[in-house]
Amino acid sequence: MSNYHIKNLEEYFQVYRKSVRNPENFWEEIAEEHFLWRKRWDNVLSWNFSKPEVKWFEGAKLNITENCIDRHLTTRGDKTAILFEPNNPDEEAQAISYKELHKRVNKFANVLKSKGIKKGDRVCIYLPMIPELAISLLACARIGAIHSVVFAGFSSTALATRINDSECKMVITSDGSFRGSKTIDLKSIVDEALVDCPTISDVLVVKRINSEVLMKEGRDVWIEPLLAAASDECNAEVMDAEDPLFILYTSGSTGKPKGMLHTTAGYMVYTAYTFKNVFQYKENDVYWCTADIGWITGHSYIVYGPLANGATTVMFEGVPSYPDYGRFWQIVEKHKINQFYTAPTAIRALAKEGLAHVEPHNLSSLKILGTVGEPINEEAWHWYDDNIGKRKSPIVDTWWQTETGGIMITPIPFSTPTKPTYATLPFPGIQPVLMDTEGEVVKGNQVEGKLCIQFPWPSMARTIWGNHERYKDTYFSAFENKYFTGDGALRDEVGYYRITGRVDDVIIVSGHNLGTAPIEDAINEHPAVAESAIVGFPHDIKGNALYGYVILKDTGESRNHDNLRKEINQIITEQVGPIAKLDKIQFTQGLPKTRSGKIMRRILRKIASKDISNLGDTSTLLNPEVVQGIIDEAM
Numbered sequence: 001m002s003n004y005h006i007k008n009l010e011e012y013f014q015v016y017r018k019s020v021r022n023p024e025n026f027w028e029e030i031a032e033e034h035f036l037w038r039k040r041w042d043n044v045l046s047w048n049f050s051k052p053e054v055k056w057f058e059g060a061k062l063n064i065t066e067n068c069i070d071r072h073l074t075t076r077g078d079k080t081a082i083l084f085e086p087n088n089p090d091e092e093a094q095a096i097s098y099k100e101l102h103k104r105v106n107k108f109a110n111v112l113k114s115k116g117i118k119k120g121d122r123v124c125i126y127l128p129m130i131p132e133l134a135i136s137l138l139a140c141a142r143i144g145a146i147h148s149v150v151f152a153g154f155s156s157t158a159l160a161t162r163i164n165d166s167e168c169k170m171v172i173t174s175d176g177s178f179r180g181s182k183t184i185d186l187k188s189i190v191d192e193a194l195v196d197c198p199t200i201s202d203v204l205v206v207k208r209i210n211s212e213v214l215m216k217e218g219r220d221v222w223i224e225p226l227l228a229a230a231s232d233e234c235n236a237e238v239m240d241a242e243d244p245l246f247i248l249y250t251s252g253s254t255g256k257p258k259g260m261l262h263t264t265a266g267y268m269v270y271t272a273y274t275f276k277n278v279f280q281y282k283e284n285d286v287y288w289c290t291a292d293i294g295w296i297t298g299h300s301y302i303v304y305g306p307l308a309n310g311a312t313t314v315m316f317e318g319v320p321s322y323p324d325y326g327r328f329w330q331i332v333e334k335h336k337i338n339q340f341y342t343a344p345t346a347i348r349a350l351a352k353e354g355l356a357h358v359e360p361h362n363l364s365s366l367k368i369l370g371t372v373g374e375p376i377n378e379e380a381w382h383w384y385d386d387n388i389g390k391r392k393s394p395i396v397d398t399w400w401q402t403e404t405g406g407i408m409i410t411p412i413p414f415s416t417p418t419k420p421t422y423a424t425l426p427f428p429g430i431q432p433v434l435m436d437t438e439g440e441v442v443k444g445n446q447v448e449g450k451l452c453i454q455f456p457w458p459s460m461a462r463t464i465w466g467n468h469e470r471y472k473d474t475y476f477s478a479f480e481n482k483y484f485t486g487d488g489a490l491r492d493e494v495g496y497y498r499i500t501g502r503v504d505d506v507i508i509v510s511g512h513n514l515g516t517a518p519i520e521d522a523i524n525e526h527p528a529v530a531e532s533a534i535v536g537f538p539h540d541i542k543g544n545a546l547y548g549y550v551i552l553k554d555t556g557e558s559r560n561h562d563n564l565r566k567e568i569n570q571i572i573t574e575q576v577g578p579i580a581k582l583d584k585i586q587f588t589q590g591l592p593k594t595r596s597g598k599i600m601r602r603i604l605r606k607i608a609s610k611d612i613s614n615l616g617d618t619s620t621l622l623n624p625e626v627v628q629g630i631i632d633e634a635m
């Protein structure tokens, strides 16, 4: 029996049991049989969650791009690796074969080298969803540079914070991006960011929208002529298993964004193995994940996981609503997509537009549907199942995180019976546990608790860039010897998991992970604002929307509240990005605080969702009297 490709439920249970009984042996077999190593490992795993320190395949040498590209050249050189579908449906799609990808990555890597980028240097990538985005990730990996992709919807301030935190030497960007009927001036966002980024010496600019941009002498260069002149041969840097591959920032409940550091071998093995099984990828399938490569979903399941399996992976530049709400289904039909992976928020938004956008399209190529990023509600699940999958394509509700690197809890299609709103069972190698408030493991089924993982898996983030203490505090301090996910979950009578949502101050809006702190910091920069607190409240399409409670400074003069609301959202857009804008802003006199000065968001959340019948224990509040005032203003 092959452990690599699970084909039925019985096999899943066998493989799972093996992965728990003898994890090292289990992962060693997978690593051995399915990847290209320059040198074998000396030790499969060493770990210590109290330090914390985790090492997989120590001593091994490899380059991930040889696994994602070179080794496919003889067997599938002419096969399409990346299928690029542009924003504008009238622009031709581009099929990039493995051979062509090899050349383009090598050329790009040579350009990076010519600019002095070396192994271990950090390169910030701020690009739209065009082929150069995937290629630049791979080019960094080819030479051992650490990529740090920043989602191109983030503002210049957010970009600068991330560049500075990891001291990037270079930014790769484009003149602009197409988004539906709009164009966005990416280069000027970069220019604004770089005013405060002393470590950046070079900016490579890809031409995409042909707009006039300012090119700073000695810093900025167009990449096209450099690529044209570069050699298409570039030896892959031989990397250690635990050498860093990339940094990707994610929001924390407090403080600045956390640069999660992923390393080479374990990440490769785990993303490849999960991709193969969760999407049951077969040689001629065309796979499409609609995420942006600016998020972990795109890193793991547009670029590395699919390419490591020699798959054809689609990259879509545009948005689901352009030129109309049928765009996704038009693309599914056009490219005969077999596996389609998206977010619940997209499903809800498309469902709202009605079946008239779905019905004209032939979706019969679809075999497997996936969702990721937030809990999927029952209604959206059924809409997806009925109208897109026509009740014949299993839905894989995949739970995971930036920190986990790969999918952790998920059905295996055609093996695990699905259940709406349940991510179902742990993937082989993953050992979830639920914890109660006393810090004890909750045993048995039909129980609820905080979701932790009690054993390492190959693709877990190894640290937070530059702040190992924070890594320890955030993930390994809540419960001894366990990785704490920040999510709550329940386990049903057969052992299926359902993720119920965050139990900390992270809010998931349209599948984007937003920390309260940076948004509150932005609001507080408004000169009229004294203090603020934001919470999530239920929203039909976004899952959660943001609700801000704002205390104004007492200046004696009265200000127009609607104007203030606009100004506050403007600052948030500038500092964090448009995704973090508040749907509701309530001006208030006070915020409920504990004696230690912590805002009691539990109460604010209840008021925001108009659920005030039971506010829970307010006895620990320093100022219980403010609560009634906030309720009165809100209702």
Ligand code: WT7
Residues within 6 Å of the ligand: 250, 295, 296, 297, 371, 372, 373, 374, 375, 376, 397, 398, 399, 400, 401, 402, 403, 423, 485, 486, 487, 499, 500, 501, 502, 508, 511, 512, 513
């Ligand atoms: C948080 C991680 C993993 C890539 C996208 C998000 C929530 C993610 C699910 C799911 C319920 C989910 C969790 C998690 N989440 N997938 N299938 N069901 N919740 O990555 O930005 O790091 O966010 O997203 O709350 O902790 P991320």
